[in-house]
Amino acid sequence: MHEEVNEWVDDVLQRKKYADFLTQYLIAKEGPFVININAPWGSGKTFFIEHWCEDLKKEHPCVLFNAWENDFSNDPLLSVISCIEKDLSPLLSVTDKENNEIKNRFSSVGEYFKSIAPILVRAAVSKAIGKDGLEELLQLNEKDSADVVEKVTEKLIQNNKTVEKAIESFEKSLEELIEKLTCNQEYLKKPLFIFIDELDRCRPLYAIELLERIKHLFGVPGIVFVIATDTEQLKHSVNAIYGSGFDSTTYLRRFFDQSYTLSLPDYVEFAKLLFQRLDPDLVNRFVQIGISLSGDEKRNWVNIGGDSNEYRGSDEHTLTIEKNELAEMVLLFSLFSSFFKLDLRTQKQCYEKILAIISSVSFGEKLHFAYLIFLVMLEAKNPVIFKEYFSFNKNQAHKKTELISGTFSSFYNIRIRERLYHAIDFVRFFPKMFTLTMIEYQKL
Template structure:
């Protein structure tokens, strides 16, 4: 089983083959928008971590390319080793345009843009170094005339640097404009969509510099930037640079023209997607053991029910899957995993410590863990009754060695309900008793100490 989620592949020849979150409609709508909207434009696709932004962006990029719109995709996070985001932009553009430019005019325009961009980069670093050095010098220890000479030299460099950079920026922007518009002996590229992924994962200074480069250097007719980001996370990056009291939201609005909130997927679909792409389905199927395969289906149902009942964020769901993966990987296949009660205890440990501690202590203290089953896994959803029955029976099985008298009283109450309760309660009680008896078998017994040790082991990991 993979500990890290494998990225979803997007095949340009079959764009929606792996569209497990059913985002085709949204991709198609944005494709039409980006094909017709007036440029320049900066569009942000905003969604929390783990919501499938990268897959969405890759499908949108592939769909635009299929419509003959020029489109470049690159990951900001994979390029934040660069000294300046402009360097990464020039590199990615060069790789794309090398196969796209066929006429001499367009090639000359791009070479001129690259040259101007390179000179801008060359001028940025030396001036920054000189200014930084001046800040490190103890001027009190210098002679007055030496300090005056240094200040004059720095001032001259900064003024000259500003003038030269302004000229170079004008040349750069004009060359890009010609590349897009075309003239003389060739046709331009027309509009160019540049997809920037994972901006919120970059180091804060790089993310901010990239936004500033897009706004000040690349605000050119014909250029469209599509940024995939978690706005809340990016706001934290802005505050990390400018201070906790800085208006990060207002700052980001200066760079982004339109925000598009990526709709959250149906939670059943999202859980099913994570179950498959994280290797759970393959793992339970590969064991060949019927009990473990049944555990896999049970875990999927329980996770879907928990996500809907507690309205878990996509991030919380993915973190729960990661915790379960750690436990499954560290559990020998010769041992029963008992996914329903394991998931329940992981949840209780984080959100209702009193109920979790009661389960650990056992006996009458474990009653709260039974009482909360229907609250944690709400009724009314498909499979909810099945999940309730499984967890109830597994709690009784786990406690049977710790406090057999308490469990005997619980079973007696269930038998009374089975004979005297409503039809619904009769069926429920009968199923819990049946499942409890099954779990009292040698192989299927829920052993409380190994179960608790596995759940407690998670405290040693930061997810």
């Protein structure tokens, strides 16, 4: 008998089971561990991380750090330390009074990093501009600039060992705090989970500096780091800093003990998840085209006139679905999602806009779903081309088609009776049949 899984609210990708699996996997590691959760931008990483973190808080101390919201900071490590202090300090109130000592030490480390942050910033600047940059700086005002560089260098030498001691002190404080928070197994258990989200959206320099700085904490006993990234995008950030020929794959691998890629549904599967809660009665609000459910229905097709060449067999790109009331809408939605190559987040936004439009249209009026979803997705994908599309009048249908066909394409197709149709076939059809203006569309 399988244990019932309570899904997260609005978890259309049904990913809670992956979080539960990873929780068991990471707890079993029994030691410091760093795992990379990889998925493309717009595929629901933040939703996954936030809900997973909330689940874990029931039994484990947790910290959630949004890297993108903090990439204005001059020192990534200081930002992470501040977040750890902010998220864990409230938990001290439920433990014994001795924790005040740890709390004070915790805060003092943060204060120390604030005091030396300007020095670290100057060091980063001098490192970034390099030898040639320093020479140019000296030429601007040789005496004053030389004094600045000399003082910064001297201060860095003086503080280098102190910085190391501060990090060691923080690591010790963090380790003691974990012990205090988890000493009562009925309340919280090891490990401490530290989630770092949206690293791939940060400035390249900040993203790399964050990884380089927090690696000092990777070895603290009782901590699991969960770092969510679009790894391909993060590789671009690495190459932006170290050069296009730099081996970014090997570089990133040294930070992570393991990587886990979130599985993504195909276009039809995700559309089915989106439409599963839609009232089937709403199908009557749309013009029906008569899209076949299966990829190949030749056995059910009546060859009128005996011309067998009219039938076009399905291929590996033909979208299929089982029989249900929403099948036509799902297939059309999937067809244009693939045509515009929309990420999951944008697909969900387009679906929600369709719902809003349905609710605004007077009962009894019929909508052409294929045309509507084409316009909604075009606007979401490229507002500039969307505006240009409406700039042509009804006598310039060919220009509308050329504008779209010259920018977007897809091999995916659907069957309508004896023929396979690609999205571009619909695009050629729309200008001949519809004269909707942008103003009319915006009133929908």
